[in-house]
Amino acid sequence: MKLMNCMDGVVGVENRQLVIIGAGPAGLTAAIYGRRAGIGVLLLERGMSGGQINVTAEIENYPGFKHAEGMELANAFREHAEKFGAEFRDCEVKSVSIDGDVKTVKTNEGDIEADALIIASGASFSRAGCKGEREFAGRGVSYCAVCDGAFYEDAPVAVIGGGNTALDEADFLTHFASKVYIIHRREEFRAHKSAVDLAAANPKIERVMGFIVDEIAGGDMVERVVARNLKSGEIREIEVKGVFVFVGTSPNTEFLNGDKSIERARGGWIVTDNKMETSAEGVFAAGDVRDKFLRQVVTAAGDGATAGMAAYEYIFHQHRLKSTLLAPEHVTAFFMSSIDSEHLAIASQIDSMEKSGEEKIVIVDAHRNLRIRKKLDIKVLPVVVEFSRGTKVREAVVKTFDDIINFREKH
Numbered sequence: 001m002k003l004m005n006c007m008d009g010v011v012g013v014e015n016r017q018l019v020i021i022g023a024g025p026a027g028l029t030a031a032i033y034g035r036r037a038g039i040g041v042l043l044l045e046r047g048m049s050g051g052q053i054n055v056t057a058e059i060e061n062y063p064g065f066k067h068a069e070g071m072e073l074a075n076a077f078r079e080h081a082e083k084f085g086a087e088f089r090d091c092e093v094k095s096v097s098i099d100g101d102v103k104t105v106k107t108n109e110g111d112i113e114a115d116a117l118i119i120a121s122g123a124s125f126s127r128a129g130c131k132g133e134r135e136f137a138g139r140g141v142s143y144c145a146v147c148d149g150a151f152y153e154d155a156p157v158a159v160i161g162g163g164n165t166a167l168d169e170a171d172f173l174t175h176f177a178s179k180v181y182i183i184h185r186r187e188e189f190r191a192h193k194s195a196v197d198l199a200a201a202n203p204k205i206e207r208v209m210g211f212i213v214d215e216i217a218g219g220d221m222v223e224r225v226v227a228r229n230l231k232s233g234e235i236r237e238i239e240v241k242g243v244f245v246f247v248g249t250s251p252n253t254e255f256l257n258g259d260k261s262i263e264r265a266r267g268g269w270i271v272t273d274n275k276m277e278t279s280a281e282g283v284f285a286a287g288d289v290r291d292k293f294l295r296q297v298v299t300a301a302g303d304g305a306t307a308g309m310a311a312y313e314y315i316f317h318q319h320r321l322k323s324t325l326l327a328p329e330h331v332t333a334f335f336m337s338s339i340d341s342e343h344l345a346i347a348s349q350i351d352s353m354e355k356s357g358e359e360k361i362v363i364v365d366a367h368r369n370l371r372i373r374k375k376l377d378i379k380v381l382p383v384v385v386e387f388s389r390g391t392k393v394r395e396a397v398v399k400t401f402d403d404i405i406n407f408r409e410k411h
């Protein structure tokens with residue numbers, strides 16, 4: 001099936017079926033699913049495709065890969081999306097505007113109108129900003145306990161930060177590490193009381209309050225942190241094999257700042273339903289940019305698969321709505337529910353009537369197509385409706401196939 005773009009044939013406006021912002025694991029997986037479903041896919045990426053996994057030395061928790069280098073996995077994801085014909089463009093998305101069905105993506109390479117949009121722009125970790133942090137990234141400095149905690153079995157580690165994430169992750173790290181130092185610049189944690197109490201009760205956790213880390217030091221790998229008390233100036237050198245930095249993570253959503261239609265949770269994370277659809281119709285979000293529990297490659301890929309299929313379904317239904325119900329000069333449609341056996345019986349009678357050459361009546365499963373039902377303001381089922389160029393001319397609630405025939409004969 002080839003679905004046409006809404007703007008096919010219009011000169012001067014680049015129009016695409018599915019535009020995906022970000023070619024990390026979420027965006028690349030969405031591209032694979034979208035292409036396999038038969039829709040046109042354009043991925044917009046401002047950096048390297050693969051996203052955050054490009055800066056991940058080792059990945060040990062992506063199913064099927066007992067051990068992979070981040071770049072190796074990034075390349076495998078990209079090659080897979082290319083194999084199915086996804087198109088890539090190197091550009092930065094500057095803004096997105098949603099006006100009903102029209103979704104406009106402004107980039108430094110021009111504007112694109114999309115039938116459906118997936119935001120898979122990921123997240124960025126804030127850095128502590130101390131000496132040695134960049135140098136030892138991937139050699140003892142980490143930003144993800146779930147990813148790297150298991151590398152520190154029976155070894156001492158430090159956590160930098162004092163919010164909920166820092167305390168939760170410190171608690172998680174005590175499952176592996178021999179000792180966890182939480183180094184925080186303030187005298188009090190910013191986390192919830194329950195997380196603070198949990199940390200206080202954990203014998204493996206030592207709190208180093210009122211200190212900032214001046215340096216992360218070592219040889220090939222991290223060996224110690226140098227911390228300084230902000231009031232007294234006291235210097236503490238703490239021997240650790242790993243340093244986990246949790247001083248903040250934020251979604252990459254600067255380009256949404258001018259848009260109010262996409263709901264966001266505290267911190268700016270995008271809110272979606274279980275189909276990854278945002279509060280703006282036809283706009284989906286997948287991966288780390290979403291308001292979610294676990295930010296990992298596998299969950300980003302899972303979100304991407306759902307978003308890719310949901311976007312396909314959206315485009316398909318929009319296309320069907322336009323071509324079968326809204327565009328024709330005259331059309332009669334039967335709106336029913338596929339979970340009601342009486343509705344199904346009427347639908348099959350309509351099917352057999354069509355086979356004998358009668359005028360076509362479009363059958364719409366309004367149970368599965370809630371969006372179409374809402375758009376066309378279908379309140380009761382089953383109902384038969386006559387449209388002329390997308391405008392309702394008349395409608396009648398029906399009980400039997402004969403009711404539909406009577407309705408049509410009155411035309």
Ligand SMILES: Cc1cc2nc3c(=O)[nH]c(=O)nc-3n(C[C@H](O)[C@H](O)[C@H](O)COP(=O)(O)OP(=O)(O)OC[C@H]3O[C@@H](n4cnc5c(N)ncnc54)[C@H](O)[C@@H]3O)c2cc1C
Nearest residue numbers: 022024025026046051052093121122147287288295296297
């Ligand atoms: C150091 C580190 C180690 C990690 N280790 C592991 C691990 O071992 N196992 C694991 O499962 N997970 C790990 N993770 C987490 C994992 O990498 C992420 O959960 C995953 O990459 C999220 O995928 P994503 O596609 O949602 O976002 P991202 O990977 O962040 O990709 C988003 C993409 O969008 C692009 N983008 C953003 N804004 C724009 C814009 N305006 N215009 C165009 N493009 C844009 C970015 O350049 C990026 O390429 C690690 C993360 C880090 C940082």
